[in-house]
Amino acid sequence: MHRITVIGGGFAGLTAAISAAEAGAEVTVHEAHHTLGGRARTTDGPYRTNDGPHALYHGGPHWTWLSRRDLIGPLAPVPAREAARFRLRHHGRLRRTPPLALLRLLRHGTHRAPVDIDFLTWATARVGAEGARAAAHYAAVALFHHDPGALSAAFVQERLRRAAKLPPEAHYPRGGWATTIDRMAARAWNLGVRVETLSRVDTLPTGTPVVVATSLAAARRLLGDSSLTWPGGRTALLDLAVRTRRGDPFVLSDLDAPGWLERFTAQDPTLAPAGEQLIQGQIPIAPHESRADGVARAERLLDLAFEGWRERVTWRREAVAHGRTGAVDLPGTSWRDRPAVDRGDGVFLAGDEVAAPGVLSEVSFTSALTAVSLALGRDGTVRRPRPRGDRLDLKRT
Structure with a gap:
């Protein structure tokens, strides 16, 4: 049995760990925090919010992979009456079409x-x-x-x-993304994966292939590789719980500027206490803009579509998602130009900012499978660095 080390216990790290263990590898996952999930964490308590924007696209490659392993769990469907409450802001006014x-x-x-x-x-x-x-x-x-x-x-x-596909491709696990992460963690555990939380790695282990499933910034620091950079988004997040009012829109998409409001309890009432609604505003902000700038724009959207929302607020949280929204490709570049999965010497990257195709979490998934495939060897060999920094030694397993 050959060994693989995975650094990072988020969606990409758990995907890598499960696929490697299913191939017969002995896997150890190191997670710096006390819980798994990375950016796919969901808060505890009466208001269950995800750590920023997330969606699971039905048409993506990870959908089939997760479904076959019963890892998605129950989904939160959008009732027809709520889907009809999709609104757009255009020229400062609300539109239905x-x-x-x-x-x-x-x-x-x-x-x-x-x-x-x-x-x-x-x-x-x-x-x-x-x-x-x-x-x-x-x-x-x-x-x-x-x-x-x-x-x-x-x-x-x-x-x-x-x-914009109809019916929508985006789906959400009931109870938040943490429910899917919990299923993935249980799957890894049952496959014999060793998971070490509160285990921050500052030096790469030797003698074993390593999948670095962290943000690109963390990978850059760990590997000491200044080339590990790529443009990303920066988003102001506003999470609100408000007392329920009939007539609130399900979604408000801003066509006058980048921005989006979604009432997540429209599809999953378990995310907030009875009689309350959970709304998240996602407002992209420029490098020179502050969190306050983005939140102010979200509040203007709320003023337009959510009548009396200020008097109905029961809970509020603000944050900035910086470097956590995946890679964006500038003109003349594509996913193939991003930092390569294979870094040499038995080190492989996985995450949503590396050279792998897909949309949103699909990039993390695809890169994780690619990293494990390269680490194990497509022809049944395992790539064992001996020692790190020297030529890779391919040995038949």
């Missing part, structure tokens, strides 16, 4: 966008500047970037189509 230009960009016959120009330029040539801006702002729900129109047209188009 998107502008025609946005719908034209979503048609299946639309040509595949190029990689080498920005989305706003490409979309403007097809539907005009106003429609292009509305589409870019709508896509922010899957980008978390303050200027989606400046990103690669191919990158934004893929996420726009996935986010």
